[in-house]
Amino acid sequence: MSAILVYALHYDGAFNKNSLGAVSEGAKLASELGTECHAIVVGEGVSDELASSLGNYGASKVYRVEGPEGLAQPVVDAMAAAIEAGGHSYALFGGGLLGFEIGAGLAARLDAGVCMEVTNVRVEDGKLVAERPILQDSQISSVHYRSKVGVIIGRLNAFEINETGGTATVEDLAVEFRPHSLKAKMVSRGEQRGADVNIEDADVLVAGGRGLGKKEGFDMLEELAGALGGAVAATRAVVDAGWYSYSAQIGQTGKTVAPKLYLAAGISGAIQHKVGMQASENIVAINKDSNAPIFEFSDLGIVGDLNKIVPKLTEAVKAKKS
Amino acid sequence: MKICVLVKEVPDAAVEKRIDPSTGRLDRSGEKNLNPFDTHAIEAAMQLKEGGALAVDEVVAVTMGPSTATRALQKAVSLGADRSVHLSDDALAGSDVNGTGYALAKVLEAEAPDLVLLGQQSDDGECYTIGAVVADHLAMPSLTQVIKIDVEDGALRCERQAEYGYDTVMVELPAVISVGDAINEPRYPSLKAIMGAKKKPLDAKSAADVGIDPSRVGYDNARAHCTDFAAPPAKEPGQIIEDEDTNETVEKIVAWLDERKLLA
Numbered sequence: 001m002s003a004i005l006v007y008a009l010h011y012d013g014a015f016n017k018n019s020l021g022a023v024s025e026g027a028k029l030a031s032e033l034g035t036e037c038h039a040i041v042v043g044e045g046v047s048d049e050l051a052s053s054l055g056n057y058g059a060s061k062v063y064r065v066e067g068p069e070g071l072a073q074p075v076v077d078a079m080a081a082a083i084e085a086g087g088h089s090y091a092l093f094g095g096g097l098l099g100f101e102i103g104a105g106l107a108a109r110l111d112a113g114v115c116m117e118v119t120n121v122r123v124e125d126g127k128l129v130a131e132r133p134i135l136q137d138s139q140i141s142s143v144h145y146r147s148k149v150g151v152i153i154g155r156l157n158a159f160e161i162n163e164t165g166g167t168a169t170v171e172d173l174a175v176e177f178r179p180h181s182l183k184a185k186m187v188s189r190g191e192q193r194g195a196d197v198n199i200e201d202a203d204v205l206v207a208g209g210r211g212l213g214k215k216e217g218f219d220m221l222e223e224l225a226g227a228l229g230g231a232v233a234a235t236r237a238v239v240d241a242g243w244y245s246y247s248a249q250i251g252q253t254g255k256t257v258a259p260k261l262y263l264a265a266g267i268s269g270a271i272q273h274k275v276g277m278q279a280s281e282n283i284v285a286i287n288k289d290s291n292a293p294i295f296e297f298s299d300l301g302i303v304g305d306l307n308k309i310v311p312k313l314t315e316a317v318k319a320k321k322s
Numbered sequence: 323m324k325i326c327v328l329v330k331e332v333p334d335a336a337v338e339k340r341i342d343p344s345t346g347r348l349d350r351s352g353e354k355n356l357n358p359f360d361t362h363a364i365e366a367a368m369q370l371k372e373g374g375a376l377a378v379d380e381v382v383a384v385t386m387g388p389s390t391a392t393r394a395l396q397k398a399v400s401l402g403a404d405r406s407v408h409l410s411d412d413a414l415a416g417s418d419v420n421g422t423g424y425a426l427a428k429v430l431e432a433e434a435p436d437l438v439l440l441g442q443q444s445d446d447g448e449c450y451t452i453g454a455v456v457a458d459h460l461a462m463p464s465l466t467q468v469i470k471i472d473v474e475d476g477a478l479r480c481e482r483q484a485e486y487g488y489d490t491v492m493v494e495l496p497a498v499i500s501v502g503d504a505i506n507e508p509r510y511p512s513l514k515a516i517m518g519a520k521k522k523p524l525d526a527k528s529a530a531d532v533g534i535d536p537s538r539v540g541y542d543n544a545r546a547h548c549t550d551f552a553a554p555p556a557k558e559p560g561q562i563i564e565d566e567d568t569n570e571t572v573e574k575i576v577a578w579l580d581e582r583k584l585l586a
């Protein structure tokens with residue numbers, strides 16, 4: 001059997017959206033290949049109800065493994081064991097940090113081909129071919145697997161969630177973890193840093209990146225956001241640097257947004273950021289570097305010094321609105 | 323105690339990247355530089371060595387790449403590494419993530435480090451997965467995107483941002499840690515360090531020297547094979563304004579926003 005095995009990440013009793021998308025995608029591809037889509041959940045005391053709920057997204061079987069949560073290497077052991085038992089031909093992951101770590105570790109373990117940042121998967125001659133945008137998304141390459149197992153790691157939001165109303169059987173799989181997989185231990189997980197702000201419902205977002213130069217640069221973005229009637233968002237780099245709240249972060253390990261207006265100030269536009277905001281209706285970018293990738297996907301790009309432009313823009317917006 | 327830092331030579335960000343249509347590989351000619359993310363890994367190694375909580379005797383920069391990659395090693399040494407190892411072999415050219423991680427693990431095995439540090443991603447191929455591949459081969463615990471490392475009872479207390487917020491993880495040594503760019507501000511090399519870099523030991527290793535199985539590396543043995551490069555659906559290019567007169571620029575932005583009814 002050449003079934004597809006999908007990793008489903010969960011936290012606090014719910015599955016990750018990207019994982020549910022991956023299960024849906026796996027089910028769709030499995031039906032084209034004439035095989036089955038299985039899912040695997042690793043955690044502490046995962047309920048029957050939670051595990052079997054993946055049937056609603058197209059998984060026919062769910063492997064449930066008792067093990068530590070939030071770390072990649074125990075999942076590598078678990079997936080290697082499941083693939084050994086089930087003979088799966090592909091391992092599929094939705095976008096996110098853990099999927100990258102697990103997928104890469106699994107590729108090493110199984111001597112398997114791996115492709116990350118996948119935006120589309122197609123069936124060709126009874127095999128899966130992964131499509132991956134490269135070079136700042138200027139080209140798309142097709143990746144063919146020449147190994148017994150192929151590892152496919154999706155880009156954030158690449159796979160759509162599709163509820164099938166199906167059911168899944170839950171199979172408990174006992175896994176003996178490798179010694180090194182237990183040498184990293186979670187002390188605390190999911191700590192929120194900074195104030196809790198809601199950016200997902202805002203029609204207008206003014207986002208700041210490293211180009212602001214310092215934490216205080218966010219003050220002028222707050223003012224511009226206020227004038228535009230919107231909220232302030234941030235990139236991972238500045239959140240990691242402690243300049244702004246984690247709850248306002250866009251991208252790979254943050255939020256995905258699609259406001260009417262996304263105004264990016266001092267943001268270069270790395271892929272990890274782009275995937276979280278590219279569906280915005282109107283994208284305006286201010287950056288002093290004319291080569292910044294963000295100009296490739298902005299609707300209006302301003303090459304200039306944001307410290308000069310943003311305060312004047314705030315005044316002009318206020319004047320126009322009054 | 324020994325820390326190995328994996329470094330990589332990448333095309334300078336200012337040089338336009340392209341795929342060589344005859345080979346289907348990234349054209350790696352043009353100006354090269356040390357991967358900017360790797361400078362954070364070297365700095366993290368230096369801070370652990372200078373901090374004294376771990377008895378670090380040696381920081382070793384390790385790379386895999388063509389003969390020009392020695393420049394990246396010299397940069398790494400000028401930033402503080404004590405010596406460097408250069409794995410270079412025609413048989414390794416065109417290796418995929420799987421093959422590259424395997425080959426690097428073989429060099430590292432020979433060095434037997436207590437800690438392997440690397441930058442969380444590279445500027446060219448975005449392969450921020452190498453750390454996880456290397457760790458599985460070396461059977462060491464691993465964590466990526468780490469932005470804070472503290473030594474606690476001989477282990478590393480690491481912080482990083484994951485899907486649901488910030489995680490704190492205790493990692494026992496030996497380990498493989500990929501660091502994020504928020505972990506530190508890399509120092510600038512002194513002129514003396516730059517001049518002295520060429521005098522520090524540089525070991526050149528071939529694939530055979532470190533026992534690499536040739537059937538697992540190189541373009542022909544890539545488990546994931548890239549082909550058929552295609553252009554994505556064309557997107558209408560956006561309008562660009564070069565800011566010369568800021569009052570005028572702002573007027574244009576406001577008009578643009580107003581036209582799209584974004585100032586209602």
